[in-house]
Amino acid sequence: MLHHESLDRVFHALSDTTRRAIVERLVSGPATVSELAGPFAMTLSAIGQHIQLLESCGLVRTAKVGRTRQVALATDALARAESWFASHRARWERRLDRLGDVLGEDDDEDDTSKQKAER
Amino acid sequence: MLHHESLDRVFHALSDTTRRAIVERLVSGPATVSELAGPFAMTLSAIGQHIQLLESCGLVRTAKVGRTRQVALATDALARAESWFASHRARWERRLDRLGDVLGEDDDEDDTSKQKAER
Numbered sequence: 001m002l003h004h005e006s007l008d009r010v011f012h013a014l015s016d017t018t019r020r021a022i023v024e025r026l027v028s029g030p031a032t033v034s035e036l037a038g039p040f041a042m043t044l045s046a047i048g049q050h051i052q053l054l055e056s057c058g059l060v061r062t063a064k065v066g067r068t069r070q071v072a073l074a075t076d077a078l079a080r081a082e083s084w085f086a087s088h089r090a091r092w093e094r095r096l097d098r099l100g101d102v103l104g105e106d107d108d109e110d111d112t113s114k115q116k117a118e119r
Numbered sequence: 120m121l122h123h124e125s126l127d128r129v130f131h132a133l134s135d136t137t138r139r140a141i142v143e144r145l146v147s148g149p150a151t152v153s154e155l156a157g158p159f160a161m162t163l164s165a166i167g168q169h170i171q172l173l174e175s176c177g178l179v180r181t182a183k184v185g186r187t188r189q190v191a192l193a194t195d196a197l198a199r200a201e202s203w204f205a206s207h208r209a210r211w212e213r214r215l216d217r218l219g220d221v222l223g224e225d226d227d228e229d230d231t232s233k234q235k236a237e238r
Contacts, residue, residue: 004136015130042229048196073211082204084139085197092146092192093218 009057010081021051023059023073030072032065048064128198137161138169138217140176142192149191183218 013019016047022036037047051071054060063070132138141155156166173179177196182189199202 005137008134008136008181011130014203015127015134017127020123024207027207044163056131078204078211082201082208084133085201087206088146089201090142092197 006057006077007080007084010059010077013054013057013059013077014081016050019054022050022054022071023045023078026060026071026073030070032068032070034068036071123195125176126199126203128180129196132173132176132178132196133200135169136175141166141173141190142167142197145179145190145192149189150186151189153187192205 014023020041021040025031025036025039033044033047033051036051040047042050051060051062055062055074058074060071061074062072069078133142137159140159144150144155145157150168150172152163155170156163159166161169170181171181174181177193179190180193181191
């Protein structure tokens with residue numbers, strides 16, 4: 001249950017363009033809160049709230065370095081979220097291959113099979 | 120921008136344990152709304168709302184089959200969400216290896232490096 005809840009929070013954190021952009025920025029290395037606020041044209045307060053949410057679900061870690069707060073990517077949460085996809089990938093890829101048979105295709109992707117049928 | 124917004128919606132859809140469970144169930148094959156409602160011990164109305172949200176962001180497709188509505192996994196949205204992780208994975212894995220140098224480790228994982236330093 002706890003595992004589900006924490007995944008809920010990680011996916012919720014990632015459901016915001018700005019927060020994903022912060023994570024993407026941190027992939028290149030740690031940054032101070034001010035450094036993060038600059039490129040994103042956000043107030044320190046606004047960026048602070050995003051960082052707090054990212055930290056609360058384990059996506060980033062922060063540490064006081066002198067008078068600034070350093071923000072860095074954390075390991076577990078991203079890996080856990082990605083592993084949700086990985087754990088189902090093989091089965092869903094097989095499934096998607098067979099989807100057309102079940103629901104019938106009604107979009108452009110169907111052109112290939114139509115062409116095959118017409119041959 | 121549209122791409123960001125649609126990723127926002129996919130991650131939001133996945134931020135709910137029940138909706139992830141529906142997706143996981145559909146990995147095994149399409150199901151009717153009633154079949155989905157059963158195992159989850161939910162009302163048809165509640166499951167219908169989850170399915171509607173999953174469909175609106177492209178995670179599932181539905182089709183009327185006779186008097187029932189068939190629900191199946193859709194391709195693009197899941198792949199798009201997973202590719203967000205994949206596109207950053209290599210860089211973030213390198214980054215995580217070096218994290219300890221920047222923030223200082225304060226958990227058990229640090230034992231190894233401590234032991235090395237003591238040698």
